[in-house]
Amino acid sequence: MLLEVKDIHVHYGKIEALKGISVEVNEGEIVTLIGANGAGKTTTLKTISGLRPLSSGNITFDGNDISKMPGHQRVVAGLGQAPEGRGVFPGMTVQDNLLMGAYTRSGDFSADLEEVYELFPRLKERRTQMGGTMSGGEQQMLAIGRALMAKPKLLLLDEPSMGLAPLIVQQIFSIIEEINRRGTTVLLVEQNAQQALKLAHRAYVLETGKVVKSAPADELLNDPAVQAAYLGGGVAHDLVEEAAGAPGSASAPEEPA
Amino acid sequence: MNQKNPLAGFRDGLGRFGDAVHDRWLSTPGWQRWVLYVLLIVGALLLPSESLAPIMSPYTDWATILFFPIGTYVVLAIGLNVVVGQAGLLDLGFVAFYAVGGYAMALIGTRLGWNFWLILVVGIGICALSGLTLGAPTLRLRGDYLAIVTLGFGEIIRITARNTDEIGGPNGIRGIPHPPSIEDFSLFGVNFSEVFGVDPFKYGNLNTHPYYYLLVALAVIVIILVKRWEKSRVGRAWAAIREDEDAAEVMGVPTFRFKLLAFAIGASIGGAMGVLWAAKSISINPNDFQFLLSATILAAVVMGGSGNLPGVMLGAFLVAWLPERFRGLQEYRMLIFGAVLVALMIFRPEGLLPSRQRKAELQEGTGGMGTLGAEVPGPDSQVEEVASK
Numbered sequence: 001m002l003l004e005v006k007d008i009h010v011h012y013g014k015i016e017a018l019k020g021i022s023v024e025v026n027e028g029e030i031v032t033l034i035g036a037n038g039a040g041k042t043t044t045l046k047t048i049s050g051l052r053p054l055s056s057g058n059i060t061f062d063g064n065d066i067s068k069m070p071g072h073q074r075v076v077a078g079l080g081q082a083p084e085g086r087g088v089f090p091g092m093t094v095q096d097n098l099l100m101g102a103y104t105r106s107g108d109f110s111a112d113l114e115e116v117y118e119l120f121p122r123l124k125e126r127r128t129q130m131g132g133t134m135s136g137g138e139q140q141m142l143a144i145g146r147a148l149m150a151k152p153k154l155l156l157l158d159e160p161s162m163g164l165a166p167l168i169v170q171q172i173f174s175i176i177e178e179i180n181r182r183g184t185t186v187l188l189v190e191q192n193a194q195q196a197l198k199l200a201h202r203a204y205v206l207e208t209g210k211v212v213k214s215a216p217a218d219e220l221l222n223d224p225a226v227q228a229a230y231l232g233g234g235v236a237h238d239l240v241e242e243a244a245g246a247p248g249s250a251s252a253p254e255e256p257a
Numbered sequence: 258m259n260q261k262n263p264l265a266g267f268r269d270g271l272g273r274f275g276d277a278v279h280d281r282w283l284s285t286p287g288w289q290r291w292v293l294y295v296l297l298i299v300g301a302l303l304l305p306s307e308s309l310a311p312i313m314s315p316y317t318d319w320a321t322i323l324f325f326p327i328g329t330y331v332v333l334a335i336g337l338n339v340v341v342g343q344a345g346l347l348d349l350g351f352v353a354f355y356a357v358g359g360y361a362m363a364l365i366g367t368r369l370g371w372n373f374w375l376i377l378v379v380g381i382g383i384c385a386l387s388g389l390t391l392g393a394p395t396l397r398l399r400g401d402y403l404a405i406v407t408l409g410f411g412e413i414i415r416i417t418a419r420n421t422d423e424i425g426g427p428n429g430i431r432g433i434p435h436p437p438s439i440e441d442f443s444l445f446g447v448n449f450s451e452v453f454g455v456d457p458f459k460y461g462n463l464n465t466h467p468y469y470y471l472l473v474a475l476a477v478i479v480i481i482l483v484k485r486w487e488k489s490r491v492g493r494a495w496a497a498i499r500e501d502e503d504a505a506e507v508m509g510v511p512t513f514r515f516k517l518l519a520f521a522i523g524a525s526i527g528g529a530m531g532v533l534w535a536a537k538s539i540s541i542n543p544n545d546f547q548f549l550l551s552a553t554i555l556a557a558v559v560m561g562g563s564g565n566l567p568g569v570m571l572g573a574f575l576v577a578w579l580p581e582r583f584r585g586l587q588e589y590r591m592l593i594f595g596a597v598l599v600a601l602m603i604f605r606p607e608g609l610l611p612s613r614q615r616k617a618e619l620q621e622g623t624g625g626m627g628t629l630g631a632e633v634p635g636p637d638s639q640v641e642e643v644a645s646k
Contacts, residue, residue: 049507075509087504089497091614100497103490104509130617150509 001060002027002185003048008057010040010047017043018059019209027153030180032188032196032217034230035206041189042084044206045158048187049081050074062153076104080152084159090132094123097131097142098158101149109149116145119175137168139141144175147170154185161192173199193230197221205230268604275610301473305466312349320465326577328472329534334557334573335479335566336526340566341555342615343487344519345499347404349551350411353391354384354524356546358531359416363430363541373436374575377532384528385521392520399502411551419543429542433535435460436471450617455512460536468537475533479526480492480566486522495519500618560601562608564615571609 561572
């Protein structure tokens, strides 16, 4: 097991945001955390990457207890994150942003840069452009590429679809799949549950700071309760999907019928 | 952005000119840069010339104001720029470190009778330590919260000094020794006081020139060090912290440690200037270290182009020089000074000579200015995040 999150509790002041969350990620998997706004998905991710302190519980990564390790050391240990809201450095060029991703490493990164540019040809075109002047989709690509520059064993992605057009989301999700195929384990937090479930191997459903369900992703995709709550199951949803002509509209909720 | 008007045209023109100069500089070969550096230093050393005095300062002694406030503000601004411009930490109490340096010189000089040079080293150490002491508990705060704490610290130092009779209370300390002099200095058989009319290392009460030369030397050393840091891994880490602290942490930057380092370096520079200033002034008292000085230096940094060294130095020069230049206008000079500041912020919100990086950060709008402009994730927003469940 690459990552084991065991019964973690996290507080914001007196308010308990995570009430004993346990998540496991095996090597080579794509695991997703889905749930509504405020369910604790982002907090879980921030706690794993060390941006939020734990109140109790523990996190084991790659065989080591990292519960008390500061965030910057977790990067060295092999945790890479593309933070919520992308967190691109606006005043640095695309290339400098990527090099910032390799901050903990020393030596020659040109091969890694090429690999990222190969995954995201768009970034190569814009390598001298300032991060802040790029479109949302490009910034998301940059955030993912930057996280890859640290050569992580586990890539944490926080809402990569946020605020992006459906076509761009498709594109980014297929790149995530490619990254996983090349050997990086992925833990994905998403509100776009349907997309996330189609991509992931396993999923956890979070509600008000607790895991309410965990199962293989395709099982959840067909679970009526999950459909109703997160996949917008029902007539209205189908109409919207047809009207939008969204790719892949034939799959998911309709399948069990 | 906004519709074209002559002012916007002027503004854009100024920006383009700045970019052109910047590009020219980037493509300048090394030896040409060195020529310019030497010229700048020589220029700085010739600056107190009497022939400039009628233009630059018709109302006060030019060489005197060149040391204080102009030179002093420039060095302080370079120090504050490390904290505000590079690491993006809003420090409203920078004067505290200047005060600590001044008092270190005054106390050690009068009580223990140490040599100026020794006190300079010790004073820098004390200031770095006080920077760490203030930073360690407070640098976990962000943005506005940090600003409030540093503001408080600045006042605490001043008020403590005023109420501690052991260090002179409100009267301060008198009889601070000058740096040791070298009289009748000559180099290659040239006697400086005979040829140039100035004995460059004779630190007395009458002539300001020697102190000004000392200040230039200090400034040059500080600039070299600061520039080296800026281009190193440390500088990149500061830039990342300024632009997005959380992102910097998940890139593996030990953000807290680097913020502490910025604080300690800024404090050391402020402290070094404090030592030098006290050594010239003979006497200091708590009122020399008002909050207004912190605010003025911060204004110089922001106005000149936070993060860009030449800009910051220009800003400090103007902030110090303008009120002196227009001293003849009596009370109106502060009105004019204020109007100039307002006008600058309207027409050049990014500062007179901003760094390109900073411009991009500002255009991005939200997180750009580091803690100067970022939305601050304080306790409230965290509660909201949870309360929205």
